[in-house]
Amino acid sequence: MIWFWRVLSAFVRRELSALGGYRAAFVVRLLGLGLAVGSMIFLARFVGAAANPHLVGYGGNYLGFMVLGVLAAEFQQVGVSGLAQRIRTAQMMGTLEAELATPAPPWMVLGAPPMYEFGAAALRSTAYLVAATFLLGLDLKRANWGSVALAVPLVIGAFSGLGLLAAGTTMLVRRLNPVAMVIGSLSFFLSGVLYPVSVLPDWLRAVGRLLPLTHTLAVLRGALLVGAGPAALVDSFVALLIFASVLAPVGAGVFAFALRRARIDGSLSHY
Amino acid sequence: MSGAPAVVAEGLGKVFRPPAGLGEMLRGRFFGRPLVALTQVSFSVAPGEVVCVMGPNGAGKSTLVRILGGLLMPSSGSARVGGIDVSTGGAAFRHRVAFVVGDERSFHYRVSGRANLHYFAALHGLPAAEARRRSAALLERVGLGDAADRRYREYSRGMKQRLALARGMLADPEVLLLDEPTLGLDPRGARDLRAFLREQVVRTPGRTAIVCSNDPVEARALADRVLFLEGGKLHADAPPERIEAELGL
Numbered sequence: 116m117i118w119f120w121r122v123l124s125a126f127v128r129r130e131l132s133a134l135g136g137y138r139a140a141f142v143v144r145l146l147g148l149g150l151a152v153g154s155m156i157f158l159a160r161f162v163g164a165a166a167n168p169h170l171v172g173y174g175g176n177y178l179g180f181m182v183l184g185v186l187a188a189e190f191q192q193v194g195v196s197g198l199a200q201r202i203r204t205a206q207m208m209g210t211l212e213a214e215l216a217t218p219a220p221p222w223m224v225l226g227a228p229p230m231y232e233f234g235a236a237a238l239r240s241t242a243y244l245v246a247a248t249f250l251l252g253l254d255l256k257r258a259n260w261g262s263v264a265l266a267v268p269l270v271i272g273a274f275s276g277l278g279l280l281a282a283g284t285t286m287l288v289r290r291l292n293p294v295a296m297v298i299g300s301l302s303f304f305l306s307g308v309l310y311p312v313s314v315l316p317d318w319l320r321a322v323g324r325l326l327p328l329t330h331t332l333a334v335l336r337g338a339l340l341v342g343a344g345p346a347a348l349v350d351s352f353v354a355l356l357i358f359a360s361v362l363a364p365v366g367a368g369v370f371a372f373a374l375r376r377a378r379i380d381g382s383l384s385h386y
Numbered sequence: 387m388s389g390a391p392a393v394v395a396e397g398l399g400k401v402f403r404p405p406a407g408l409g410e411m412l413r414g415r416f417f418g419r420p421l422v423a424l425t426q427v428s429f430s431v432a433p434g435e436v437v438c439v440m441g442p443n444g445a446g447k448s449t450l451v452r453i454l455g456g457l458l459m460p461s462s463g464s465a466r467v468g469g470i471d472v473s474t475g476g477a478a479f480r481h482r483v484a485f486v487v488g489d490e491r492s493f494h495y496r497v498s499g500r501a502n503l504h505y506f507a508a509l510h511g512l513p514a515a516e517a518r519r520r521s522a523a524l525l526e527r528v529g530l531g532d533a534a535d536r537r538y539r540e541y542s543r544g545m546k547q548r549l550a551l552a553r554g555m556l557a558d559p560e561v562l563l564l565d566e567p568t569l570g571l572d573p574r575g576a577r578d579l580r581a582f583l584r585e586q587v588v589r590t591p592g593r594t595a596i597v598c599s600n601d602p603v604e605a606r607a608l609a610d611r612v613l614f615l616e617g618g619k620l621h622a623d624a625p626p627e628r629i630e631a632e633l634g635l
Contacts, residue, residue: 118511121508121511121512121513121514121517122508122509124508124514125504125505125507125508125509125514125517126505126508128501128504128505129494129497129501129502129504129505132497132498132501133494133496133497208491208494208495209487209490209491209492210491210492210493210494212457212487212492213485213487213492213493213506213553214506214509215457216455216456216457216480216484216485216487217480217506217509217510218477218478218480218481218509218510218511218557219477219509219510219511220477223509224509289405375459378457378458378459379458379459379461380402380403380404381402381449381452381458383457383458
């Protein structure tokens, strides 16, 4: 484990060093974040202008509902696409073969970048929440942080499992991430990122329950907006536990198979 | 080190099966025509010996060293490097064997040579302080001390090759595999790098090296023995002088 932390910290130092060459991109990204927050403010004003029965279960607060939806969707995006994106980039840049020729096992070589991305996403999320709380009056006083803490490892397990599945598929088909595209689009549509799932017809809601993001949002919104404890959110916790227990080993198996195939067909060094 | 060979290949073969094109897929085939890269290649290398693998483009040189480096699985036969089967490999194998990739894309081009080396030192399991010390020493040794903090993309081709050599020596490996180390260098750069390789890298006591090249000058300068591959088959295994005479190189 110490070895992994060495790799992770060296990776973070290298990325921060590379950021020095991306100053303009960094400014543009900050500007983009500012515009996104601005859009959320006006959308929240527009949607929240009148009482909405669909938001009663979320404290009647569309701003909080939407901010948490966007943050969780971004976390899923990082989890599902991070590793696949990293593999694609490393194959295209040509670094993957050289990294896998070192004594570090593949999970260590390929695990550090998604961890870095998760960390960066967590920082962005914290900044969003702080900004929404202090600038826009988002009320998190009732938040049940115990439920959030319980959910985090389950959510990371489920998203990482999907990420391994997506990365393995990317290596096998040598195209960027069909799994991530399908999961991302379906989740945005059916998990209730921008609107509550209660507005969906029953059959679409049933399909949405098969997606980890649906349960992630149920737990996060319940815990942070109305202070729900683990007992009140037990269905979603069980669903996330099942997703993590199934997706993580299946994803790891698919990824190990894909890595072996890459060693057979010689595709570690090309894309 | 014992008298056992450092590298043994027995009947190594490699057949690539590229993915099928759309037309072939429509005919129910998932793979294109098989490409035979290596056929029944057998040889051994003694500890401390320097062997040059020569042959024209497409002869199977890179495929052979990638198999010996554990980056590619053989289709048939077996190979042991440092007493470890290359197909099972693992961390112990990679601590003892270094594969120096000639591909200049194998570093992060937006950060310095030093930062690149620090990252690879971490992948070798070195603590940060040791990584800094070892990287600095190696950068000096390969003549990049003054350029260590310049971005990799600003390096010349020769500097990139030297950085790749420094990376290969991070773990002080028993067996060094070099894939065309002077490829793309101008004659003077190639001569300087060959001299450096001979004096500082491959002639280190106890170190076994396999160098891929299609340059007879390189073979004469570096190797005790030459393996000549053609069409994926081992055509000759002899000292460099004889290979030149036999094959008229």
